[in-house]
Amino acid sequence: MNTVTIILLWIINLVTDTGGQLAFKAAAIENKEAKGWEHWRHMLKRPWIYLGAVLYVGEFVAWLAFLSTVTLPEGVLLGMAGIVTVMIGGRLWFKEHFTRPRIIGISLILAGVALVGLGG
């Protein structure tokens, strides 16, 4: 398969993965006063949780297609970019901070996932 198709599948995977996580976050933090079932009823009336679910299904398909074009270690390595894009998305949308423990922690996790993926 040509490189353009592989890059396109990777980008679709990243967009659906990141978009899905951000949509679930948006669903989770709406209506902060609601508790328990009331919170879930509110979420089910709003679009975010459905957008997240649709993007999740899209990501599943994109991931399968992507993995059919690259080896599993390559897929795991390239898929790790999602950790970074979700963090950037959280910063842009929800104004989350890049604190030192978070940057160190996420860097360690990135290195660890890379070693687990490559070390087989």
Place this chain on the structure above:
Amino acid sequence: MSSRTYFIGGLLALLVFDTFAQVCFKLTALHAAPLTFDLPWLARAFSAPWVYCAILGYACAFVTWIVILRHIPVGPAFAATHLEVVGVVVISVPLFGEVLSWVQYLGAVLIVAGVLCLAYGEPNYPPGSTVEENH
């Protein structure tokens, strides 16, 4: 509960549900083998009780994830969910006889260290704190 408690407790619950679901998927795949991508293969998969356990595990993981996201920033929380990699890798050794290299063990240790670092970095806000305080 403080946000740090949500981070650690929620992640551990997520780890249990996710690992349970992945193990059930693996058992389903073994039950449905050989992989033929046709209706008989699907029928074999859905005749295994494990596939329903996997769906239950995913449902519980989803509810846990939403609860975590309500209290924890999505960036660190999503990174920390990669603790699942450790859970699945570690449990696959005794359960499925898979062999891990020392590099993979080192990777698992780094993931755990990263998650502990993220947990330590979460502010220990008292109960009742709003999510805006916890960015």
